[in-house]
Amino acid sequence: EGPDVGCVSTVxxxxxxxxxxxxxxxxxEIREEAREKERQQQEELHAEAAARRRRQKSRDEESRRAAExxxxxxxxxxxxxxERKARRRAESPETRELRLKEEREEADAVVRCEREARR
Known part of the structure; x- marks a missing residue:
């Protein structure tokens, strides 16, 4: 065990x-990459959640407008x-009879047109 052994052990x-x-x-480096990947995933999750909230808000607003x-x-x-009931109460018996006759004629005309269309 000369000087070479010491050199070898030092090397x-x-x-x-x-x-x-x-x-x-x-x-x-691996830990830093993992932290960066985690940060990106969190950003993506936050962005997706924000998009879902915007879509839900839009659907809620659309539903509210439809309900209104x-x-x-x-x-x-x-x-x-x-208004129609008030007008009918105010009409005379002759006017009422004339109106009913016109309504029947209109209904008959519709029925005739439907029959002709089926032929």
Whole structure:
């Protein structure tokens, strides 16, 4: 065991130390990549959640508008029915008879047209 053994062990120790440093560096890089990947996934999740909230808000707004429109249409139909009843109450028996006759004639004409269309 001469001086060569000491040199060899020094070289081996240095190589081992270099390998450990390289391993530490590689582990640090892998951890940094994992943190970056996790950060990107979190950003994507947040973006998807925000998009879902926007879509839901849009659907809720659309439903609200549809409900308002439906309510408005029902109100208009009710108002029209009330006005029609008021006009009918105010009409004379002769006017009522004439109106009913015209309504029957219109209904008969529709039935005739439907029959002709089927032929």
């Amino acid at each position: 081996l120790a240095k190589d081992g130390s270099d390998l450990l440093q390289e391993l530490d560096k590689t582990v640090a 429109l439906s309510a408005q249409q029902k109100l208009e139909v009710t108002k029209e029915q009330v």
